[in-house]
Amino acid sequence: MKILPRNMEEAQEQEAAELLERRASRLREQAETTVEEAVHWIAEFPLGEERYALSLEMLRAALPLRMVTPVPLSAPHVVGVLRFQGQVLSALSLASMLGGHGWRQDPAVLLVVDRGDGELCALDCEAIPRPTTLPASVVEAARVRAEGPVMEVFTQDRQLIHLIDLKRLFNPRSTGGRNAR
Amino acid sequence: MPVDPMLQGLVTGFAVEAQEVIQKVTMDLLELERDGLDSTALAKVYVRLGRHLHTLKGSASSLGLQDLGDIAHKLEDALAPLKASSRKMPRSVVDVLLHGLDLFMLRAQAHADGRGDALPDPAAALAQLVAEGPAPETVGPQASGQAPQSSSAEAAPLATPEESALVESSSAMNQDAQPESADTGWRVSVRQVTSLMREVERLREVRLRVEERGRELDRVVTVLAKQGLLAETAEARTLLAGTSRLLRTDGEETSDIVDALEEGLKAITTRPVRTILDPLQRMVRDLSRQLGKEARLSVVGSELSLDRRLLEKLQGALVHLLRNAVDHGLELPSQREKAGKHQEGALTLRIEQQGNLLFLECSDDGSGIDVMRVRKVAESRGVVTSDEAERLNENQVRDLIFRPGFSTRSDVTDTSGRGVGLDAVRASVEALQGRIEVNSTPGQGTRFVMTLPVDLGSSPVLVVRALEQLVGLPMLAVEATQLARADSLRIGKRKAHLEYQGQLLPVVDLGARLGLRALAPPAEGQPLLIVQSGGKRVALGVDAVVGDKDLVIRPLPSEVRDVPAWQGAATLSRGELLLICRPDWLVTETGQAAVTAQRRALVVDDSLTARALHRAMLEAGGFSVHLAASGARALDRLATDTYDVVICDLDMEEMDGTQLIARLREKKETSSLPVILVSAHDSAAARERGMAAGADGYLSKRECAAGRLLAEVLDVMSRRGARA
Structure with a gap:
């Protein structure tokens, strides 16, 4: 059998195959890791001295707090109404909904969220939220423990985050207060 | 009976056409049953009725739907002896004819759905119809000699029954069945049309903006004229004025386009309200008979055309309201007479569109809502506790009828008593982003008013x-x-x-x-x-x-x-x-005296959300709260109103909290008014600055949790009071 040296094309093909194999194994490893550490994406923001968050999947937009029309005679937690993508939405005071919370900066941002029943509304917020993750298992455990709309979840670095369950917050049977935890 | 496959497409159109014709026949029958029509009017209705029945017969026969043709023929037979008499139609005959129409429509729909083969032999039903039909002697001697065929001849005097049937059938098919399936139109989804409506709405807003720009240009021209540089700015002003005029013209044209687009969209998306209201006449009649009552439904505004989807969703709500009115609202004829009312109860449906708002009113002249009974029933059924019931005013008690599980009927009937009805009505109205209210006067009747948004119109x-x-x-x-x-x-x-x-x-x-x-x-x-x-x-x-x-x-x-x-x-x-x-x-009266007795607070903050938060906290503490977005506006308010306490933001543009306090302390009337400063700054220096300016209290916004703010306000007020 005559042994022939590899030509340039063959060498490149082999290198490409090896490169693809390395990438594939990297991706396989990532997938395995993902399965092990399922995460829950959240939008985290400050409220007074505390850290609050809501599920990122419920967040539709973050808008500057302007063009809000106050609604006289409405419930105390209603800041006003605004127009968003052709719809009229309520702007609500999150601090008020959570039972009279102090705040550090006057809210300048509105978070447009899905209330959990398909309707949208806007919640005021002191700063633009930061997307981050929490271990899904921790969130699930907190959800089981909590009775009210706010779940206490500890991050890996032992920071406390108050995760808001919007469905419970907007459920009329829920107290909406912090003591509902 | 199998339908020729070639004709199946036409049968679907025929079912739609038959539905409309049957609706007209039903309305005519209800008219003939009532008192009050003179013989000329009665004769007219009889002729019209005969023509409609003849159309049904002809159209069915031309499509090979012999069973339907036979039913229509029997109905014509039943009508014939009465036609000549031109008298009010006996109730029993109306029943037979309505029953025959139901049978006709059921079978027509089955044919349209391709289920014609599975239909039972119509012979038995036809025999029953004949048996139930009026005996010739019951309708008077004039009618006894009339042959059924003569009515057909009267209905179509220029052609034989077969010919006229073919002509009517083909024209009906051309008008109604063809446009749905032929190549002359488009099929569009609801989403596409809705999206077009949104664009029209946006265009309307653009027009408003164009108008605003025009006004801004006019203001610029005025400012330039005021500058005293008339000669220097003459050319610019002329140009601007010209642009302003053109903008106005463009605005008007845009307005015309918006109107034309809306009209076009309306034509595509709407249908007459009467298409859902007419069938309700029959329902009211049947139900009132079943319950031994007399009722007449009057409709105002049936000529309106509304969104098809809205109508479909409203139909169920209207059925519920009318059934409730007949069952719960209207009294029995003998009771009505005793109460000095006409034995026939009056039901009214009024539909009115104002711009893009629809007002739908359903009223009866029955006994009205018994508030005491509603309260009792709501308690006994666990809808509210007795404590809650005690606290409710009359309007709130009336609203309980919309709660799930509420029914004043103690027995379950075909009509009501299951506690399902008005809550479903409210749910369907709310699903359409509308609202429903109820007003009632004991002994005089009940009125439900629904307000609903409609997509088009301004x-x-x-x-x-x-x-x-x-x-x-x-x-x-x-x-x-x-x-x-x-x-x-x-x-x-x-x-x-x-x-x-x-x-x-x-x-x-x-x-x-x-x-x-x-x-x-x-x-x-x-x-x-x-x-x-x-x-x-x-x-x-x-x-x-x-x-x-x-x-x-x-x-x-x-x-x-x-x-x-x-x-x-x-x-x-x-x-x-x-x-x-x-x-x-x-225009509704309210009791304002109670409000004046409350303690009053003025919140001054340039942040809308901060104002809302302070207001929420103070109102929870029993204060009546007024708001001001700046120091200057606060001074305006204080010039006309009196307050027990002012809560003021330290950092505001133009006039900050310390400056406002200085202005207040200058005036005799406000020199001792308690003022609490709030600020995002939590530093000792900021606190010192605030207190030095004359504030009675200082809180960082972080500290403004509900109890803390209220405690500070009460504390400051009591300290000021003690000093005074």
């Missing part, structure tokens, strides 16, 4: 101002505008009245009514609008009339939909929302 709105709040008033409710003059005002201790066209109208201050300021009599020269609704009129005091606009009114979101003051919101030229006030709320 409403003329008068924009007014109360303090800083712009408010829209439906123009239809504004009768006149005038300025307050001392000689036409009658100012009492608690109320002011305006002498207007020989009447004394109560003066309502919009700002006070909205809780924005304390009640005060109108000032000389203040604009007063004469607002009317439901036969009541008031003189509405506003701070300014801004102007009139043609606006699209949108429904409010669920969090504020139940605030009785507001009908909806409309977008203004800069994209901000304008709240539209409900005239019926404005």
Whole structure:
């Protein structure tokens, strides 16, 4: 059998195959890791001295707090109404909904969220939220423990985050207060 | 009976056509059953009825639907002897004919669905129809000799029955069946049409913006003219004025385009309201007979055309309301007579569209809602606890009838008693972003009013101002505008009245009514609008009339939909929302005396959300709260109103908290007014600065949790009180 040296094309093909194999194994490893550490994406923001968050999947937009029309005679937690993508939405005071919370900066941002029943509304917020993750298992455990709309979840670095369950917050049977935890 | 496959497509169209014709026949039958028609009118209805039945027979036969042709023929037979007599149709005959029509429609639909093969032999049903039909002797001697065929001949005098049937059938198919399936049209999805509607709405807003730009240009021209540089700016002003004129023309053209687009979309998406209302006549008749009652349904506004989807969704709600009215509302004829009413109960459906709002009213002249009974039943059924029931006022008790599980019927009947009905009505109205209200007077009747948004159309709105709040008033409710003059005002201790066209109208201050300021009599020269609704009129005091606009009114979101003051919101030229006030709320009396007894707080903060938070906390503590967005506005408020405490932001533009305190301390009336400063700054220096300026208390916003703010306010007030 005559042994022939590899030509340039063959060498490149082999290198490409090896490169693809390395990438594939990297991706396989990532997938395995993902399965092990399922995460829950959240939008985290400050409220007074505390850290609050809501599920990122419920967040539709973050808008500057302007063009809000106050609604006289409405419930105390209603800041006003605004127009968003052709719809009229309520702007609500999150601090008020959570039972009279102090705040550090006057809210300048509105978070447009899905209330959990398909309707949208806007919640005021002191700063633009930061997307981050929490271990899904921790969130699930907190959800089981909590009775009210706010779940206490500890991050890996032992920071406390108050995760808001919007469905419970907007459920009329829920107290909406912090003591509902 | 199999249908020729070639004709199957036409059968579907025929079923639609038959439905419409049967509806007309039903209306005619109900008309013939009633008293009050003279013989000429009766004869006309009989002829029309005969023609409709003949059309049904001819159309069915031409498609090979022999069973339907036979049914229609039997119905013609039943009608024939009565036609000649031109007398009111006996109820038993109406029953037979209605039953025959039901049978006809059921079979027509089955043929259209391709289920014709599975239909039972019509012979038995036909035999029953014949048996139930009127015996010739029951309708009078004149009619006894009439042969059925003669009625057909009368109905189509220029052709044989077969020929006329073919002609009518083919014309009906051309009109109704063809456009649905032929290549002359398009099939479009609801989403595509809805999206077009949104674009039309956007175009309407663009038109508003164009108008605003025109006004801005006019202002620029005025400013340039005022500069004293008339010669230097002449060319620029001429150019700008020309552009402004062109903009106005463009705006008008845009307006025409919007109107044309709306008309086009309306034609595509709407159908006459009568298509859902007419079948209700039959339902009312059948149900009242079943319950041994007499009822007549009158419809006002059936000529309107509305969105097909809206109509379909409303149909169920209307059926529920009317069934309830017949079952619960109307009394038995003997009871009605005893109460001095006509033995036939009156039901009214009124439909009115104002701009893009639809008002649907369903009323009866029955016994009204027994509030005591509702309260008792709600308690016994666990809808509310006895404590809750005690606290409810009459309106709230009436609203309990919309709660799930509520029914005053103790027995379950075919009609009601299962506690399902009005809650479903409310749910379907709310699903359409509407609202439903109920009014009732014992012994006189009950009225349900539904207000629903419709996609197309705009409403003329008068924009007014109360303090800083712009408010829209439906123009239809504004009768006149005038300025307050001392000689036409009658100012009492608690109320002011305006002498207007020989009447004394109560003066309502919009700002006070909205809780924005304390009640005060109108000032000389203040604009007063004469607002009317439901036969009541008031003189509405506003701070300014801004102007009139043609606006699209949108429904409010669920969090504020139940605030009785507001009908909806409309977008203004800069994209901000304008709240539209409900005239019926404005003309309704309220007790303001209770409000004046409360402790009053003024919150001054340039942050809308901070104002809302302070207000929430203070109102929870029993305070009546007014708001000001700046130091200057706070001074305006303090010049006219008195307050027990002021909560003021330290850092505000133009005039900060310390400057406001300095101004307050200068004046005798406010020198000892308790003021609490709040600030985002939590530093000792900021606190020191605030207290040095004369504040009675200082809180960082972080500390402003509900209890803390309230405790500070009460503490400061008691300290000031002790010092005084």
